[in-house]
Amino acid sequence: MKAYVDKDTCIGCGLCPTICPQVFEMDDDGKAVAADEEISETLIDSAREAEESCPVAAITVE
Template sequence: MEAIVNKDTCIGCGACVGVCPEIYSFDDDGKAEAIDGDVPSDLEAGAVDGRDQCPVDAIDIKE
């Protein structure tokens, strides 16, 4: 599983970072970003929850 943040859509609200800071963080522009590579299996539920909390649907999860 991989989490991908669309920087053009992200509004930097921080919902994903608040839900799962192990996967999501802020870049230098104040936009969310996800860790590179595969999401560890023990953090998959948090990654999905972070995506689901995004008010602008800027996060995609690839299986």
């Protein structure tokens, strides 16, 4: 599974790196970016929590 952030949709609220810092971080442009590699089994729940918590639904975990 991998996580993706739609930068056009992200409003830079900063919630996802707070919930799951191992997968999401804030980029230099003030938008979130997801790690490029596969999400390890132990992080999937928190990555999904970030996906569900994003106020503008900019995150996809699939």
